[in-house]
Amino acid sequence: MKFDDVLAILNDVPDYQVFLTVDELKASTHRLANRYPNSVEILPIGHSRQGDPIETIKIGNGPRQALLFAMPHPNEPIGSMMLEYLSLRLAEDDALRESLGYTWYLVKCIDPDGTRLNEDWFKGPFSLENYARHYYRPPACLPASGVDLSHRLQDSPLSRPAARNAGADGSDRAGAA
Numbered sequence: 001m002k003f004d005d006v007l008a009i010l011n012d013v014p015d016y017q018v019f020l021t022v023d024e025l026k027a028s029t030h031r032l033a034n035r036y037p038n039s040v041e042i043l044p045i046g047h048s049r050q051g052d053p054i055e056t057i058k059i060g061n062g063p064r065q066a067l068l069f070a071m072p073h074p075n076e077p078i079g080s081m082m083l084e085y086l087s088l089r090l091a092e093d094d095a096l097r098e099s100l101g102y103t104w105y106l107v108k109c110i111d112p113d114g115t116r117l118n119e120d121w122f123k124g125p126f127s128l129e130n131y132a133r134h135y136y137r138p139p140a141c142l143p144a145s146g147v148d149l150s151h152r153l154q155d156s157p158l159s160r161p162a163a164r165n166a167g168a169d170g171s172d173r174a175g176a177a
């Protein structure tokens with residue numbers, strides 16, 4: 001693929017004005033699979049802690065495999081919009097899909113629970129205040145329930161009193177962007 005081909009694809013990306021919610025992303029995925037049943041398949045890959053199903057969209061059948069997933073940081077929804085467009089483009093553009101030679105596995109939202117906690121700012125207004133009031137960033141380190149991680153923390157910088165005071169709730173909100 002030439003660089004001009006990439007630019008041509010970028011020119012086709014719609015001028016999205018808002019971010020899609022978890023439910024909107026899912027509805028769009030299912031519309032895509034209904035419209036392109038020969039090239040698009042939806043596969044369940046698990047559930048969130050709140051019980052939300054997590055799906056991957058399998059597109060194409062090339063010899064190489066590519067896995068792309070969005071929203072590991074649920075306050076960064078631009079990745080889901082990228083996969084929203086890429087999934088549409090790969091499904092409808094037979095020549096592109098076949099020239100790339102991949103079987104694609106796209107997960108538009110790997111953290112539905114955290115994403116839902118951000119949705120109050122997804123439709124704007126896109127101001128610092130509205131974002132600051134409504135965004136959610138998960139703690140950097142959430143121990144699995146029942147697992148005692150205290151021994152692992154003893155030798156880490158987090159065990160120093162100053163660090164503990166700075167991040168008493170385990171959140172990294174201050175550093176999120």
Ligand SMILES: [Zn+2]
Nearest residue numbers: 072073074076
């Ligand atoms: Zn990130």
